[in-house]
Amino acid sequence: EAGVAQSPRYKIIEKRQSVAFWCNPISGHATLYWYQQILGQGPKLLIQFQNNGVVDDSQLPKDRFSAERLKGVDSTLKIQPAKLEDSAVYLCASSLGGTLAEGQYFGPGTRLTVL
Amino acid sequence: AQSVAQPEDQVNVAEGNPLTVKCTYSVSGNPYLFWYVQYPNRGLQFLLKYITGDNLVKGSYGFEAEFNKSQTSFHLKKPSALVSDSALYFCAVRDPMNSGYSTLTFGKGTMLLVSP
Numbered sequence: 001e002a003g004v005a006q007s008p009r010y011k012i013i014e015k016r017q018s019v020a021f022w023c024n025p026i027s028g029h030a031t032l033y034w035y036q037q038i039l040g041q042g043p044k045l046l047i048q049f050q051n052n053g054v055v056d057d058s059q060l061p062k063d064r065f066s067a068e069r070l071k072g073v074d075s076t077l078k079i080q081p082a083k084l085e086d087s088a089v090y091l092c093a094s095s096l097g098g099t100l101a102e103g104q105y106f107g108p109g110t111r112l113t114v115l
Numbered sequence: 116a117q118s119v120a121q122p123e124d125q126v127n128v129a130e131g132n133p134l135t136v137k138c139t140y141s142v143s144g145n146p147y148l149f150w151y152v153q154y155p156n157r158g159l160q161f162l163l164k165y166i167t168g169d170n171l172v173k174g175s176y177g178f179e180a181e182f183n184k185s186q187t188s189f190h191l192k193k194p195s196a197l198v199s200d201s202a203l204y205f206c207a208v209r210d211p212m213n214s215g216y217s218t219l220t221f222g223k224g225t226m227l228l229v230s231p
Binding site: 056101 | 158164219
């Protein structure tokens, strides 16, 4: 079974530029999560999709971050414009049904450096 | 609000010795608890979880964890450490009383270093 795929693996941009990350979850997984992991901290949930609907985006900085999952499969996370404090690893995860008792399957992450 | 504390930034243990990585939590109700491991340049991998039932849960790679409600702890343990266990370990909690889609809250992580 293929795992969660993410691209690119690394991205370096200057502040005020735009960047987009892509995620392909495990086949058949209805729930998709985007996390931000700042160095020295645990992952922080940015947004959670159930199929193509948003169920939790309470911690997403909506003035600069956006995410979509149009067909209920792949997802993109965009930052526009980027700030220095956005430097982090962006992790995508998926789970089969999104129930509270399920573990989540994580992709390798995209390491973003904002200069 | 739910929270997780991992009081140790780093744990050092010699190969073959038992290891413990500590985790305490705070939730309003009965918690759902998870341990994940992160190897360098790789995503987090699920190790084990406690939902209900037996307080001692067993997971991948010989790891186990003990849920202690009175101490609000969920420490990760392994009887005999391997050098290959060296990685970053995260404890996480969910409060099932919040809603159907309760956020998974992670601790800051504990680096485990196993020396040969």
